[in-house]
Amino acid sequence: MDPVTMARALFGTSMAFHILFATLGVGLPLMIVFAEIMYWRKKDRDYAVLARRWTKALGILLGVAIPSGTIVGVMLALLWPGFMEIVGQVIAVPFQVEIWAFFFEALFMAIYLYAADRLSSGMRILSVFFVMVGASASAVLITDAQAWMNTPTGFKLVDGQITDVDPWAAVFNPSFFTSAQHVLTTGYMTGAFFIVTSAAVMLLKHRQDEREAAYHRKGLMLGLVIGLVMSLITAMNGHATAQSLHKHNPEKLAAAEGLFQTTTHAPLVIGGIPDPETQTIKYGIEIPGMLSFLAANSFDTEVKGLNEIPREDWPPLFVHTLFNLMVLIGFGLLGLSFAVVMWRAFTRKSPRPFPRWLMHLFVWTGPLSMLGIEIGWIFSCSARQPWTIYRVQRTTDAALKSDSMGTLFLLFVTIYVVLLIMTSLVMRHYFKRHPVSADLIEHAEDANDTKGAFS
Amino acid sequence: MSDATIAITVLWIFLFIYSLLGSVDFGAGFWAMIFGRRSADGDTKAAGLANRFLSPSWKITNTFLVLFVVALVGFFPRATFSLASLLLVPVCLVLILLTLRSAFMVFSYSVHSYDRALRIISGITGLLIPGLLVAVLAVTLGGIVTEAPDGTLALNYGKLLTSPTLYAHLAFGYATELFFSALFLADYAREARDMTTYRTYRRLAVIFGPLSLIAALGVTFTMLPEASWIIARFREQWLWFLLSAAAFGIGYGCLFIKRRGGFIGSTRLAVIFVAVQYALASFAYGRAHLPYIIYPQLTLEAGFTNPAIFRSLLIGYIVSTILLIPVFILFWRLFLKDRRYLEQE
Ligand code: HDD
Ligand code: HEM
Ligand code: HEM
Numbered sequence: 035m036d037p038v039t040m041a042r043a044l045f046g047t048s049m050a051f052h053i054l055f056a057t058l059g060v061g062l063p064l065m066i067v068f069a070e071i072m073y074w075r076k077k078d079r080d081y082a083v084l085a086r087r088w089t090k091a092l093g094i095l096l097g098v099a100i101p102s103g104t105i106v107g108v109m110l111a112l113l114w115p116g117f118m119e120i121v122g123q124v125i126a127v128p129f130q131v132e133i134w135a136f137f138f139e140a141l142f143m144a145i146y147l148y149a150a151d152r153l154s155s156g157m158r159i160l161s162v163f164f165v166m167v168g169a170s171a172s173a174v175l176i177t178d179a180q181a182w183m184n185t186p187t188g189f190k191l192v193d194g195q196i197t198d199v200d201p202w203a204a205v206f207n208p209s210f211f212t213s214a215q216h217v218l219t220t221g222y223m224t225g226a227f228f229i230v231t232s233a234a235v236m237l238l239k240h241r242q243d244e245r246e247a248a249y250h251r252k253g254l255m256l257g258l259v260i261g262l263v264m265s266l267i268t269a270m271n272g273h274a275t276a277q278s279l280h281k282h283n284p285e286k287l288a289a290a291e292g293l294f295q296t297t298t299h300a301p302l303v304i305g306g307i308p309d310p311e312t313q314t315i316k317y318g319i320e321i322p323g324m325l326s327f328l329a330a331n332s333f334d335t336e337v338k339g340l341n342e343i344p345r346e347d348w349p350p351l352f353v354h355t356l357f358n359l360m361v362l363i364g365f366g367l368l369g370l371s372f373a374v375v376m377w378r379a380f381t382r383k384s385p386r387p388f389p390r391w392l393m394h395l396f397v398w399t400g401p402l403s404m405l406g407i408e409i410g411w412i413f414s415c416s417a418r419q420p421w422t423i424y425r426v427q428r429t430t431d432a433a434l435k436s437d438s439m440g441t442l443f444l445l446f447v448t449i450y451v452v453l454l455i456m457t458s459l460v461m462r463h464y465f466k467r468h469p470v471s472a473d474l475i476e477h478a479e480d481a482n483d484t485k486g487a488f489s
Numbered sequence: 490m491s492d493a494t495i496a497i498t499v500l501w502i503f504l505f506i507y508s509l510l511g512s513v514d515f516g517a518g519f520w521a522m523i524f525g526r527r528s529a530d531g532d533t534k535a536a537g538l539a540n541r542f543l544s545p546s547w548k549i550t551n552t553f554l555v556l557f558v559v560a561l562v563g564f565f566p567r568a569t570f571s572l573a574s575l576l577l578v579p580v581c582l583v584l585i586l587l588t589l590r591s592a593f594m595v596f597s598y599s600v601h602s603y604d605r606a607l608r609i610i611s612g613i614t615g616l617l618i619p620g621l622l623v624a625v626l627a628v629t630l631g632g633i634v635t636e637a638p639d640g641t642l643a644l645n646y647g648k649l650l651t652s653p654t655l656y657a658h659l660a661f662g663y664a665t666e667l668f669f670s671a672l673f674l675a676d677y678a679r680e681a682r683d684m685t686t687y688r689t690y691r692r693l694a695v696i697f698g699p700l701s702l703i704a705a706l707g708v709t710f711t712m713l714p715e716a717s718w719i720i721a722r723f724r725e726q727w728l729w730f731l732l733s734a735a736a737f738g739i740g741y742g743c744l745f746i747k748r749r750g751g752f753i754g755s756t757r758l759a760v761i762f763v764a765v766q767y768a769l770a771s772f773a774y775g776r777a778h779l780p781y782i783i784y785p786q787l788t789l790e791a792g793f794t795n796p797a798i799f800r801s802l803l804i805g806y807i808v809s810t811i812l813l814i815p816v817f818i819l820f821w822r823l824f825l826k827d828r829r830y831l832e833q834e
Contacts, residue, residue: 100548101588107555108584111562112577115569118637122566123794127801130563134809140548141816151825201801316591335646434573442581449585453592464599 040439041113044446045106046415050408051450052106055099057407060173061225062092062217063166070159077116080249083473084256085162087231087465093147094460098453100140117422117432123196124189125182125204127293132175139168173221174214178205180414181213185282186423214273219271220410223264224403227367229257231400234393236470245275246470251387255378261399262371269364271330280329283424284338286417289349290357291325292318293339293376300325300337301400305358308351313341315354349417356413363406367399496564499574499806501775503560505768507553509669511622514550515615516670520690522612525605535686538678540598547591549820554587563802568782568792575624575642575783576633583621590614613751623662627655631784632715639817642786657711661704665730668697672763676756691744691754698741705770718784722777729773736766780796 035043066085073081111118121129142164145153153161182188188204190197233254237247279287287293292308292315293300302325306318325462340348374392388396418424422432517539524536564570590611628634633649634642649655650792675690712720723730740762744754780789793799 051799094595094599096548097592098588100551101584101591104551104555104587105584108558108580111558111569112573112580115573118562118569119566122562122564122569123798126563126566126794126798127805129559130802131804133552133559134813136552136555137549137813138816140552141813141820142818144546144548145823152823196795199795201798415631434570434577436574436577438578442578446584447580449588453588456596460596460600464767467600 035440037435037437037439038097038433040443041433041436042429044439044443045109045113046412047447047450048102048106048109049411049415051453052099052102053407053411054404055095055102056173057221057224057404058095058228059092059099060169060221061228062088062095063162063169064222065225065229065257065260066092066162067159067166068260070162072256074155074159078252079390080252080474083249083470084253087470087473089147089162090464090468091461093143094457095462096143096219098457102450102453103136111193113434114422114432115341115434117427120196120423120427121179124186124199124201125179127201127205128175128178132172135168135171135175137168139165139172142168170218170221175215177214177217178207178210181209182207183423184213184286184414184418185209185278186426191426208279209275212271212278215271216275218266219264219268220403220407223261223268223367224400224407226257226261226264227312227403228400229253230261230396231398233257234396234399238393238397243471246476247387249470249474257379258371258375261367261403262375265368265371269368272364279331280335280337283418285340285343285347285349287329288338288340288342289351289353289417290413291337292351292354293325293337294341296336296339296342298326298334299323300329300335302328306354308354310348310351347420349419353413353417356409356416357439358412360406360409363402363409367403367406370395370399490789491790492796492799493789496793496799497775497779497789499803500557500560500564500817501772503553503557505771507550507557508568508766508771509764510546510553511549511619512666512669513673514547515619516666518590518615519612519676520670520674520693522608522615524689526610534829535674535678535682535689538681538683538686539674548592551587551591560802564794565782565789565792566794568787571642571783571787575628575644578644579621583618586614586618586621590618602783619662619666621660623658624649624655627652627658629778629781629783630654630712630716630719632713634783634786636786646786646828652713654708654713657704657707661701661708664697664701664704668694668701669763669767671697672756672760675754676760679756685774687756691756694756694759695744698737698744702737716784719777723773726773729769729776733766733769733773735825736762738783740766 066088069081069085069088072078073085132213140159146158146161146165149301182204186204187207188202232248237254276287276290278291291300292303292306293312294308294313299322301323302321303315303318304321306315308315323333326333326337329335329337374388414425420428420430422429521536521539524539561572582673584824593607593614594611597604597611628644633645633652635645636642671690671693675687675694678684678686678690709720709723728762740759743759743762744756746755746758747753748755778784781787782792794802
C-alpha cells in the first residue's frame with residue numbers, strides 16, 4: 035500500500051483507539067459528579083460507593099487514555115506535517131489551550147483520587163466537578179480543530195501562502211458550536227450507558243444478594259435517566275449538525291444520504307447501498323421529500339447532489355451506511371431509555387424489578403453507544419475526503435511520505451491489542467478482588483473512610 | 490528580542506521544566522524497580538516512597554511533554570515537515586515505550602499480584618525513554634542527517650549507531666536523570682521524615698553527582714567533526730557554563746552540610762542549586778545552538794509562524810498560566826508538603 039494510505043490507516047486506528055478511552059474519560063466524570071451530588075442530597079451512602087468505584091474504573095482507563103492521547107497528539111505532527119503547517123499558522127490556539135485543560139483535569143484528578151480523605155465533602159464535589167470541566171473542555175477544544183477542518187475560516191490562501199490570519203475567526207468557525215455540543219452530549223451519553231451496562235451485567239448474575247441488587251439498581255437508574263437526557267439532546271443537536279452540513283459541506287451531506295442529483299423535494303433514503311452507475315440507492319427505504327425538509331425545514335429546499343462536483347472529489351460512498359448506523363443507534367437508545375424511564379415513572383407506586391430480557395438489552399447500551407461514537411468519527415473524517423482541510427488541502431498534500439509507515443502500523447496495532455486485553459483483565463481482576471459487598475460493609479462501619487477504594 | 494527568540498525562550502522554559510520533571514519521574518520509576526525487587530525492609534520503603542511520589546504526578550509530567558511538542562508545532566509550524574521526516578521512527582518508539590510505561594504503572598497500582606512484572610516493565614521503559622530523547626539532541630548537532638536532492642531530510646542510522654557521541658549523550662542523560670531523581674527523592678524522604686530512605690537516596694545522589702559531571706565532559710569530547718561548530722560556540726558561552734559549574738559545586742557541597750539531629754546534608758538547598766545548574770547549562774547550550782534547530786538545514790526564522798498567531802498563542806499561554814498557578818500551588822501543598830500524605834504507610 036502507498037505511504038499515504040498507510041498513514042491514514044495508522045492515524046485512523048490510533049484515533050479510534052484513543053477515542054474509546056477518551057470518551058469514557060469525558061462521560062464517567064459527569065456520572066461521578068451526579069453520584070456525588072446524589073450522595074450529598076440523599077445522604078445515601080450507596081451513592082458514595084458508586085462514585086468511588088466509578089472513580090477507580092476511571093483511574094484505570096486514564097492510564098491508557100493519557101498515553102494514547104499523547105500518541106495521537108504527537109502523531110498528528112508526525113504523520114500530517116503539511117496539515118500541521120497550516121494548523122500552526124491558523125488554528126494553533128485550541129491545541130495550546132487544550133494542554134491547559136489537560137493540566138487542569140490531571141491536577142484535580144490527582145486531588146480527587148489521592149487526597150479525597152483530606153478534603154471536605156464540598157471540596158470533593160468541587161474537585162470532581164473540575165475534573166469533568168477539564169475533560170469536557172479538552173474534548174471541546176480538540177473538536178474545534180476538527181470542526182475547522184470541515185469549515186475552515188480565518189485566513190486567506192494566496193499562491194499557497196497563508197495570509198490575513200484571524201485566529202479568533204478560525205476558533206469560532208461556523209460548525210464549532212454544533213460539533214462541540216454533539217461531541218459532548220454523545221460522550222456523556224456513552225458514559226451513562228456504560229454505567230447502565232455494568233449495572234445490568236451485575237444484576238443479571240444469579241444468586242443476588244438483595245442489598246447488593248438495590249445498590250446496582252441505583253446505578254442503573256442514574257445511568258438511564260442521564261442517558262435519556264443526553265440522547266435526547268444528541269438527537270436534536272444531530273439534526274442541527276446535519277443542517278450545518280447542508281449549509282457548509284453539501285457534498286458530505288450528499289454522500290451521507292446517497293443523493294446524486296441536485297433537487298428540491300429530495301427523498302430521505304434509509305439503508306441500502308448507493309450505486310454510482312445507476313445513480314440510485316439499491317434496496318433502501320425511501321421517504322419522499324424528507325431530506326429537503328430535514329436540511330432546512332422546508333420541502334422546497336434544494337439539496338445539492340454529488341453530480342455537482344467532479345467525480346475524483348467524491349467522498350467514499352460507504353459513508354451512507356455509517357451515517358445510517360449512527361442515526362439508528364441514536365434513536366434506538368433514545369427510544370429504549372425513554373420507554374424505560376417512563377415505565378418506571380408511572381409504576382412508582384409499586385416498583386417491580388425490570389424483566390430479564392430488558393436487562394439483556396441494557397447490557398448492550400454502552401457498547402452500542404461507543405460504536406456510535408466510533409462510527410460518527412469515521413463518518414466525519416472519511417466523508418471529508420479527499421480533503422483534509424475542506425477545499426483547502428488534499429489529504430495527499432497533508433501526509434508525510436515515509437517507507438517505515440507499514441512497520442509502524444503493525445507495531446502500534448500490536449500495542450493497542452495488548453493494551454485492550456490488559457485493560458479488561460485488570461478491570462476484571464480489580465473488581466473481582468474488591469467486590470461491592472466488601473465496599474458496602476466497610477462503608478457501613480466507617481462512614482468517614484473514603485480512602486480504601488482509591489489506594 | 491525578535492518574536493522568534495521569544496518563542497524559542499518559551500519553548501526552552503517548557504523543555505527545562507520537562508527535563509526536571511522527567512528526570513524525577515523516570516528516575517523514580519527506575520528506583521522503584523530496583524528497590525522493589527529486593528526484600529530488605531529499608532528497600533521496600535525506598536520503593537514505596539518513589540511510588541508515592543509517582544502516583545499523583547506522572548500525568549502532569551506527561552502533559553509537559555505534550556505541551557512541548559504542541560508548542561513547538563504551534564510556534565514553528567514550518568519546521569514540522571523536516572522534523573517529522575527526520576524523527577518519525579525514534580519518536581514513534583518513544584510513544585510506544587511511554588504508553589507501555591504509563592499503562593503498566595497504572596495497572597500495577599490496581600492489581601498487586603502482577604505488581605512486580607509490571608513495575609519492571611515501567612522501570613525499564615523509564616530508562617529507555619530519556620535515552621531516546623537525549624539522542625535527539627545529538628542528531629540536531631549535525632553530521633547524522635542526510636539531505637536528499639529534493640530537500641527531504643533523513644537520519645543516517647548506521648552513522649548514528651556507530652558514533653561515540655550518541656553513547657556519550659546517553660551516558661550523560663542517564664547520569665543526570667539518576668542524580669537528580671535521587672537528590673529529589675532524598676529531599677522528599679526528608680519531608681516525610683523517613684531517615685533510612687533519606688540515607689539511601691542521599692548516598693545515591695553522592696555517587697551519581699560526579700558521574701553526571703564526567704558524562705557531560707564526555708559529551709563535549711566525543712562530538713563529531715561536523716558538530717565542531719557547537720564546541721566553538723560553547724567557548725563563547727564560557728561565563729554561563731562557569732556559573733553552572735559553580736552552582737553544581739555548591740549544590741553538591743550542600744549534601745555534606747552537617748545538621749542538627751545527627752543527619753548530614755541539606756537536600757532542599759542541593760535540589761535548588763542543581764536545578765539552577767540545569768537552567769544555566771541548558772540556557773548556555775540553547776544559546777550556543779541558535780539559530781539552528783537542526784544544523785545546518787533548519788533555522789529558527791525559517792520555521793517561524795506568523796505574527797497574528799504568535800500573539801494569540803502568547804496571550805493564550807499567559808492567561809492559562811495565570812489560571813493554573815493556584816491549582817499547582819494546591820497540588821504542591823497536598824502532595825509535596827502535607828505530612829498526612831507523605832507519612833502514610
Ligand atoms: C453515541 C454516538 C452518536 C450518536 C447516537 C449520534 N451521533 Fe452524530 N456523531 C457522533 C456521535 C453520535 C460523533 C462521534 O460525536 C461525531 C463525529 C464527529 C463529530 O463532530 O461528532 C458525529 C458526527 C455527526 C455528523 C457529522 C458532522 C460533521 O462531519 O461535521 C452528523 C451530521 C451527525 N453526527 C448527525 C447525527 C444525527 C442526525 C444523529 C441522530 C440521532 C446522531 N448524529 C447520533
Ligand atoms: C473528540 C475526540 C477526543 C476526545 C473526546 C478526547 C478526550 C481526551 C481525554 C478525556 C483525555 C484524558 C485527559 C487527561 O486526563 O489528561 C485525552 C488525552 C489526550 N488527548 Fe484526546 N481526545 C480526543 C481526540 C484527540 C485528538 C485528535 C488528539 C490529538 C491532537 C488528542 C490529544 C490528546 C493528548 C495529547 C492527550 C494526553 C494529555 C496528557 O498528557 O494528559 N485527543 N483526550
Ligand atoms: C476521535 C475520533 C476520530 C476518529 C476515529 C478518526 C478517524 C479518522 C480516520 C478513519 C481517518 C482516515 C480517513 C480516510 O482516510 O478515509 C482520519 C483522518 C484524519 N483525521 Fe480523524 N478521527 C478522529 C478525530 C479527529 C480529530 C479530533 C481530528 C483533528 C484534530 C482529526 C484529524 C484527522 C486528520 C488530520 C486526518 C488525516 C487527513 C485526512 O484523512 O483527512 N481526527 N481520522
